[in-house]
Structure formats: C-alpha cells, structure tokens
Amino acid sequence: MELKPATPNERRQYYREEWDVKNVPDFIRNTLIQREFGFDHIGRGPNDRYRVFRNSDDLRKFMRVRTPFAAYSSVAFYNNPKRRGGWIKAELVFDVDAKDIPIRTCGCDNVCEICLNQAKDIVMGLLDTLQGDLGLKNINVVYSGRGYHIRVLDDAVMAMDSDVRSQIVKYLVGADVPRSEYSSHGMKYNLEHFTIPFGYPQVFTHRVKQTLLNLTPDTEIDDVSKDIKKAVIKNRELLHDDQWGIFRKAIGPVRYGRLVKGIASLNLTLVDAKVSIDLKRILRLPSSLHSGVSMKSTLIKNLETFDPFQDAVPKFVYERDDK
Amino acid sequence: MVSISFLNPLSPEGKDIVRELGSFDGISQDIPELRRLVTRNPSQEIVADEEIPSNYLELALKRIEWYVKKKNDREFNSRRYSFLSDQAITKYDVISFYLLCQSIGVKFGPNSRETRVMVEAQGDLVQERLGKLSLQEGRLMVDQSLQLLLKGDTVHWTFFQELLSTRKIRLTELVLDQGELILNPEDFIDRFGSRIKHRNPSSMYQLLIGDELKELLMVKMVMQETEDYIKQVHEKARIMVEPNPILLELAEEVAEILAEPMQSYGYGPGRGGGGPMKAGPLNSQAFPPCVKKALEGIKSGGRNDAIVLFMTPFVSYARLYPDVFRMNLSKRVSDQDPQLEITQNEILPLIYEAAQRCVPPLFEDQPQEKVNINAKLGFGMHSELKMEHEGETTWYTPMSCEKIKLHLPHLCRPDEVCKKIGNPLSYYNRMLWEVRTLKPADDSGSTTASAENSSEGVEENNGSPGKGGTTPDKPGEA
Structure with missing residues (x-):
C-alpha cells in the first residue's frame, strides 16, 4: 500500500463521515478540560496551540468544521491549560518512530511494514520492562501513524520531573553498559x-x-x-x-x-528521548488522521494482533482511484 | 555499640540529642570532655594545641575543614582528624551537625556551594565512619539505618524520586522487580533464585546487592536528608524575624574555610578549567567534537534543535560570556556586547553558516527558525535583533552533555577531554586555557608541560585579572 498524503477533501470526508469523538480514548476524553490542544491546519507543524475544549462536543464541532491536517493534545494536565499554567502532572510517554529507529533493515524512505514491525518489537520490549521491572500500570499504546506512542498514566510517575524521566529512558532502552x-x-x-x-x-x-x-x-x-x-x-x-x-x-x-x-x-535512539523528558509536550491525538501518510492514529487494544495496514487505514484510502 | 545518630544525625536518636541540649545558650562554651576525647584517641596526631576542637562550633568547623583539606590539600593528613571517626564524640558531633545545617540554611540557602559541600562532606564522613567499623558491626548499622530511612519492608522505586532527580543514584544501579526494590537476601532468592543457573544465588546476591548497594543507598539517603533539612531551615528562616547571630557567625567561618583552597591550592585543570575566562574571538580548534560536528552541517533529523537549541547558546556564550557557569550569574547579550556588533558580525554568521550546511539547508524550508534563534539570544520572537526587544525571552545557556545525549545523540562523539567535563562550554574553556598556557611552554622548549606544571600556571593567572579566581565552580560542572 502506498502511503501518500491526504487531500483536503479526503480530510473533510474523514472527519465528517468516519471520525467520531467517541473514538478519542477515555483517558483523554475524561481529562479533556485539563489538557491543552494543538492543531496543524496546513501541514507546517502545530502552530495553532493553547486550545482548550470544555467538553467532547466542543471538540467534535471543532474537528468537523476545521478538519485539521493534524491534531494534538498535551501529555500534561493543567489547572489552566489555556495558558499552560498550573502544571499538575504529565503522562510519561515514549515515542518509537519507525522512521527513526537506529537500525532499519528495510531501507525504505518513509515507513513500511518491515520497519513498523521492528518498531512494534521495540515497543513490546519496552512494555515488558515498564511493567516487569518498574511495576507500572495503566499503560496505553497508540499507533501514531508512523510508529508507536507508549503513554503511561500511572500516578506513581506522572508527577516526576525531567531528570527522573531521563533516568527511566536510559534504564528502558539500555543506554548504559552495566558494570562488569x-x-x-x-x-x-x-x-x-x-x-x-x-x-x-x-x-x-x-x-x-x-x-x-x-x-x-x-x-x-x-x-x-x-x-x-x-x-x-x-x-x-x-x-x-x-x-x-x-x-x-x-x-x-x-x-x-x-x-x-x-x-x-x-x-538511546530507540525512543525519541526528548519526547519523554518534555513535561509539556503535545502528542498526536489518537483517532485523528495523520494526513502525511493517510493513516489513523489508533489506540491499540491488542498489540500482538494489531496490524496498521488493517486497523489504521481510513475508508477514503480504499476509495482512491489509483488504488 | 555505635549510635545510629553517629551515621545519621537526623535519625530519631539524633533529634533526641538536640532536644536534650535545649537552646543555643552556652553553645560556644568550652567542653573539657570533648578536648579529653580528642586527645586520648590513640591514632590522633596533634601538632598544635589550638587544633583541638574545644566546643561545638569548633568541632563543626573541623568537619568542614576535614572535607575541604581531604579534597584539595596534597599533604592532607587524615590522622589529624582521627577524632571525627571516634564514636565517643557522637553527642557533640550531632550538635555540631545541626549547627552547620542551620547556619548554612539561614545564611546561604539550599542551592549554595556551602550546602553542596556540607551534603558531600556528610556523605564522605558516613563512609569514613562505616569503614572504621568491623564488617559485622558495619552491616548491622547499615541495616538498622536503612530500616529507619526506608520506612517499611517493601519499597517501590518511586520512593527514590528525589535521589534520582538529583542524580545521587542512578536507576540502573537499583535491582528492581515489579517496581519493588530488592534488598534482602530472602526477597532476592524468592524472586530471582529460579532464574539463576550455574551459580550460587547467595553469592550472586552478595555481589549484586550485598553490602555495597545497601551502603550506597544509606549514604545517599543521609545526604538527601541533610539537603532537605537545610532547605527546611532556609524556608523557616525566611519567615522568622532575626536569625541567631551565632549561626550567622558560624556561616561566615564556613565560607572562609571554603574560600581557602582556592587561594592556597589553586583550582588547577584537574578541577574543570583554569582561571577566569575573558571573552575573546572564537577559537574553533578548541570546540568540542559535538560543536565541530554540528558545524559540518546536520544531515538527518534534529536540524532545528541542533541549530536553535544547541549551537545558538553555545556560540553566543563561548564568544561573549564563557564564564557563565563559574560566575553563576545570568546576564543579557547586551551586557557583553552593548552595540550587538559581535552578535551581528560574528555570532549570527557562524550559526547561519551551520544552518546553511544542513541537508536540506534549515532556512530553506523553515525560515521561521531565524526568529527562534533571536528568541534564544533573549530578543523575543521577532525577525530582527533589536535592543528594545531584549529581555522578552531569556538568553539560553548551553545544553549540558547529558541533555545533548538525549536530544541530539548523533552529535555526541566524545573524546578523552569530554570525559572530564559536563558541558561543551567547559570543554571549550578548558581547551582554550590549555592552548594558552601550554603553548608558551612548548615554544620555550620545555618538555615538562605536565599537569603539575600547568596547575601552577593557574595561580599566576588568577593573580592578575582580579577576583575571578576566587569564584566557585558551578555545582556539578567539574
């Protein structure tokens, strides 16, 4: 399958016919008013930031009207998200982008089945350590469109600062040779x-x-x-x-x-470490469209069986003439 | 039997000792018992009578002096401080510990060099004292102290959040299972015994956890508690009306002891750089590998961060204010370059050049990054560098090596010098200094341009440009 960008028409079709605000995962919808949202309307990066939504319906209307190129929400929870003020806590996140993994055996220019599978293997390893060694709970895995996001919402770690987070990253990826x-x-x-x-x-x-x-x-x-x-x-x-x-x-x-x-x-490049240590990062909104590759960012129920080319392809792709 | 408070004065036992003392009245009175204890210690070496601490305050200063001399004085003689490891002084030692923490807390606060020295000295002292105990007794003491510090049988690693955040311990040093810290042999065998093949699980426990990890945790936790206590004192002192003059006086004397090594021993290249660095033209030969690599142009991902977050602060500080970490004082670009001439003619061109060498050239697809560069120099989000905007943003200080490893791992190709520094700017200063001081020696044909020789050079350098030489290094920079 070719991964090409979505046209403005396709975006419109996606947000008006396929997307439903109920597809936004609970862990975001339930904390909507504490999060900052950001949007990219023309494909040059998320420069429409500091957005807030009082409820799911406001978000739904915004998406249907604006049909953004990309949508993001903060990993941070704020008392005053409109000003990114009153930081309360932030999800601990790990970003495994198939395009940036250290050794790509496929050699493709974008992402493909091979490197996405490699990314998935990495994610499985990280999950084992997060749950096994670190004993963390409440972990969500999201397909981002070009890789995976691990989002930890365990209160044991959500208040931790960047320095502790960087130590977690190093433990997880194996960035230090253990002494012998x-x-x-x-x-x-x-x-x-x-x-x-x-x-x-x-x-x-x-x-x-x-x-x-x-x-x-x-x-x-x-x-x-x-x-x-x-x-x-x-x-x-x-x-x-x-x-x-x-x-x-x-x-x-x-x-x-x-x-x-x-x-x-x-x-150290297995994950994008700066995403993990950033306490105010915005991250692609699960359920939204990755317009660059025409894939849906998707909350994953079962990572073992998840196949992005089955489970994250929007309907309009199947309707393309040149398919 | 040693008292827990000899290792951790902040333990309940230690607090009892302070409570018993009641008030500061008579704190500077002579304690004949203390003198007697010091002089009767068989391994104690006494050169002069005034070296014998005769009250709480003098004992407090001896603690600091011990640490400073041990670190800096090549002729340090530990036998002159034998009394510090003699458990008989416990009662006096605990009081002097509290006096030190309080005076430093009141006068200097938790982020000071004085606090750092106090915390490190306490850690070293605990280790020294443990080393003097028998294996059995030491083990018992560590176990008992840990029990009090850990407050429970099962400890989740997140309990060590503060120690991790201040990098007193590394997460990779802990042995974890299901989030819990494994510290006892029973737990260890229970969790991992079945996985261990071809080896005896008990000896594996001894090697990987055993005395070493326990002692490390205990020492670091005492250090953290000391730091927290100083912070607490500092916060209380801010609402209190008048601090006790005895504490302020003691604080002055502590500061004096800390100032001494820089006058008499010099801070040679072994301690992270030479004398004061004056701003001057950039010397690209002294750039660290990461900067050299970034100057060649960034070929894949991370162009923005490399140019905006990494190169902009590095180039501007290296050119205008290389001393920033030593001075520990934030400035504006215009404080160092009032007409912004150097910034316009030297700094920006070098940054733009690096941006141009990126593939694709950074400004071609992301012209807005020019604004971000201005912002990192402290001139707000504007396309022109104008004095009236200065201060809208802050002048970013150069990223530490630690941060570079995380943000821009492909730039970090450390060489031998990198191992001794924690920030690329320190690398630059160090190399500049070496180029300056070692070159003349080479020219004169001297073959002994060794470290000893160059550290003498520092003292000479310190003399001329004024106060610079006595300013402390920034914590963690060396």
Whole structure:
C-alpha cells in the first residue's frame, strides 16, 4: 500500500463521515478540560496551540468544521491549560518512530511494514520492562501513524520531573553498559551483563540482542570497525540460544567491550528521548488522521494482533482511484 | 555499640540529642570532655594545641575543614582528624551537625556551594565512619539505618524520586522487580533464585546487592536528608524575624574555610578549567567534537534543535560570556556586547553558516527558525535583533552533555577531554586555557608541560585579572 498524503477533501470526508469523538480514548476524553490542544491546519507543524475544549462536543464541532491536517493534545494536565499554567502532572510517554529507529533493515524512505514491525518489537520490549521491572500500570499504546506512542498514566510517575524521566529512558532502552566488576569481601569478580538474569543487566542484554540480530554491515556504530560487524554477523546465530559466552569469545573480549559500548549509545535512539523528558509536550491525538501518510492514529487494544495496514487505514484510502 | 545518630544525625536518636541540649545558650562554651576525647584517641596526631576542637562550633568547623583539606590539600593528613571517626564524640558531633545545617540554611540557602559541600562532606564522613567499623558491626548499622530511612519492608522505586532527580543514584544501579526494590537476601532468592543457573544465588546476591548497594543507598539517603533539612531551615528562616547571630557567625567561618583552597591550592585543570575566562574571538580548534560536528552541517533529523537549541547558546556564550557557569550569574547579550556588533558580525554568521550546511539547508524550508534563534539570544520572537526587544525571552545557556545525549545523540562523539567535563562550554574553556598556557611552554622548549606544571600556571593567572579566581565552580560542572 502506498502511503501518500491526504487531500483536503479526503480530510473533510474523514472527519465528517468516519471520525467520531467517541473514538478519542477515555483517558483523554475524561481529562479533556485539563489538557491543552494543538492543531496543524496546513501541514507546517502545530502552530495553532493553547486550545482548550470544555467538553467532547466542543471538540467534535471543532474537528468537523476545521478538519485539521493534524491534531494534538498535551501529555500534561493543567489547572489552566489555556495558558499552560498550573502544571499538575504529565503522562510519561515514549515515542518509537519507525522512521527513526537506529537500525532499519528495510531501507525504505518513509515507513513500511518491515520497519513498523521492528518498531512494534521495540515497543513490546519496552512494555515488558515498564511493567516487569518498574511495576507500572495503566499503560496505553497508540499507533501514531508512523510508529508507536507508549503513554503511561500511572500516578506513581506522572508527577516526576525531567531528570527522573531521563533516568527511566536510559534504564528502558539500555543506554548504559552495566558494570562488569563486582566485589565482595575484598575479592573482585567479573560478571558480564549476560550472566545476570534479572534487573537492569537483563534489560541491557535484551536490547543488545535485538540490535545485534538486526545489525547490517552499514550500521554506523561509534568505535566499531567493519571487522567487528562482520564477526557479529557471522556469529550471531549463537545468540538465538543465548550462547553469549561463546559469542563474546568469538568476537574477542576487548572488541566485545567496544561493541556493547557502541550499542549502548545507539540504543538511546530507540525512543525519541526528548519526547519523554518534555513535561509539556503535545502528542498526536489518537483517532485523528495523520494526513502525511493517510493513516489513523489508533489506540491499540491488542498489540500482538494489531496490524496498521488493517486497523489504521481510513475508508477514503480504499476509495482512491489509483488504488 | 555505635549510635545510629553517629551515621545519621537526623535519625530519631539524633533529634533526641538536640532536644536534650535545649537552646543555643552556652553553645560556644568550652567542653573539657570533648578536648579529653580528642586527645586520648590513640591514632590522633596533634601538632598544635589550638587544633583541638574545644566546643561545638569548633568541632563543626573541623568537619568542614576535614572535607575541604581531604579534597584539595596534597599533604592532607587524615590522622589529624582521627577524632571525627571516634564514636565517643557522637553527642557533640550531632550538635555540631545541626549547627552547620542551620547556619548554612539561614545564611546561604539550599542551592549554595556551602550546602553542596556540607551534603558531600556528610556523605564522605558516613563512609569514613562505616569503614572504621568491623564488617559485622558495619552491616548491622547499615541495616538498622536503612530500616529507619526506608520506612517499611517493601519499597517501590518511586520512593527514590528525589535521589534520582538529583542524580545521587542512578536507576540502573537499583535491582528492581515489579517496581519493588530488592534488598534482602530472602526477597532476592524468592524472586530471582529460579532464574539463576550455574551459580550460587547467595553469592550472586552478595555481589549484586550485598553490602555495597545497601551502603550506597544509606549514604545517599543521609545526604538527601541533610539537603532537605537545610532547605527546611532556609524556608523557616525566611519567615522568622532575626536569625541567631551565632549561626550567622558560624556561616561566615564556613565560607572562609571554603574560600581557602582556592587561594592556597589553586583550582588547577584537574578541577574543570583554569582561571577566569575573558571573552575573546572564537577559537574553533578548541570546540568540542559535538560543536565541530554540528558545524559540518546536520544531515538527518534534529536540524532545528541542533541549530536553535544547541549551537545558538553555545556560540553566543563561548564568544561573549564563557564564564557563565563559574560566575553563576545570568546576564543579557547586551551586557557583553552593548552595540550587538559581535552578535551581528560574528555570532549570527557562524550559526547561519551551520544552518546553511544542513541537508536540506534549515532556512530553506523553515525560515521561521531565524526568529527562534533571536528568541534564544533573549530578543523575543521577532525577525530582527533589536535592543528594545531584549529581555522578552531569556538568553539560553548551553545544553549540558547529558541533555545533548538525549536530544541530539548523533552529535555526541566524545573524546578523552569530554570525559572530564559536563558541558561543551567547559570543554571549550578548558581547551582554550590549555592552548594558552601550554603553548608558551612548548615554544620555550620545555618538555615538562605536565599537569603539575600547568596547575601552577593557574595561580599566576588568577593573580592578575582580579577576583575571578576566587569564584566557585558551578555545582556539578567539574
């Protein structure tokens, strides 16, 4: 399926015939009056900001009349959303854009099934850590049109500042190489991350594995030579059965150290970190149209079975002449 | 048995000690018992009689002095401060701790250098004291202190929000499961035992959590409580009418001790840069790797952030006000460039050049970013740089390395110097300073342009341009 922009007519058709304000997820509709809304009317970025709606019906009317190119709402809750004043708390969000994931095996110019699937794999890994290690609840996953948004509405984290959020991002994506030297009673021991089956070292191992399995000879990683990449590609079968020790030996311990360090910094681009640390960000409104690619931003009920090319395509796309 | 308050003066035991004292009356009176305790300590080295603290205030100052000397004095002799680790002084130590926190809180407030030193000194002191205990006793003390600090058997990681936010601990250092901090061996075996293959779970526990993580948490939490207490004092003091003169006097003396190392030891390159930096023409050789990379042009995503948020503040501060973090004083562009000539002729052209080298050139599809650049220089959202608009926005200070790693990860290609700094501007200052001071040495044929030599150079530099050398580094900059 070709992902082309929606025409103004198609936008109108979408908002008047297909879209329903009831498709806006409850977690937004129930907090409508505390959020700031932003719109992009001509496709040059959301410059119509500081909008507020007293109720769903006002939002419904606005969308039907203005049929915006793109619609956004704040992750923040305010006492006075019209001025972005009286900040109360903000969702903790992670933005995984298929276009920006560190290693794209597809090489497409926009987004395609392959990179969207890769994005989905990343999201699943992040969800595991959010729920498992961090014990967070009330997590929503939204298809954004070109990737996924994870939106955490657990009150345990919503009041946290940017510094804590940046620590969460680093934990989640595996941005620091876990230390390998440990000591007890004056004795030093060496424990590589893959020998520790819990906590952050395990998260790191998962992320590194995912990256290594997708690695291509062209992937640019700091301080990692072509030779190392070749060795990775040659030996990575071992990782399917988690034979890390043998894998590390095959790469060479010094080169392995350089490799994981490079991957750790690459991992920081698994999510767009500035979205996560921004306490006043606006994020694409689920149910609204991503006019750039003619897809619906969609709240996902079951991530395993979700297929954007089935579940997020607006009707007008099927009616296009050149389909 | 050591008292908990010897490690954490803010514990209930510590608070009891203060309550018993009642008031500040007689706080500066001699305490013969304290003198006796100090002198009878077998590992204590005493050079002069006046070195022996003889009351609460002197003991308080000794705590600070110990820390400052330990950090800065190459000839630091820990045996002169042996009494600080002697639990017999607990009662006096606790009082002196409260005196310090209160005086610093009243006089300098929570964001001061004095507070930072006090908090760090307390952390180091706790570690020092723990180190002097037997393994068994130390373990017991850490466990007991933690029990009081953690207030419950199960602790959710979000409890450490403050420690995480102030980066006293890193989230990746904690061992977590279902949101809970795993600290006890029973919990550990219960949660992870079945996953651990080929190793003994108990020894795995010892390595990964054991004494080390517990001690770390305990120390950092005591530090955080100390910081919070100073903040609390500061807030109370603002509504109180008249602070106790004894506290103000003590605060002055603390400040004096802190000023000393910069006069006598100098802040060499090992502490994040040389003497005062005067504004001068940009030297692109001294730019950090991230700036060099941004100057080459940004080829993919993040062009706006790289030019507007990153390059604009960096270039303008490097050219006009490289000292900003050291001075800890915000200024306007026109304070440094009254006619805006340098801004128009040097700074903007360099930024525009970097924007032009982007692919596609930034202003081609996003001409509005010129306005945003003006805004980051403090001139509001206008297309022209005009004095009358200055102040409508603030002059953004350069992003820290931490922020760059998050916002613009592809720019960060750290080299050796990067490891020693936390902000690209510090890198620039440091390199400029090295170029300036090391060059003449090279020219004269000297082969010993080592760190020792250059730190002497700082003192000389500090002498001439006036006060600059005595201004403190910004917290966390080194």
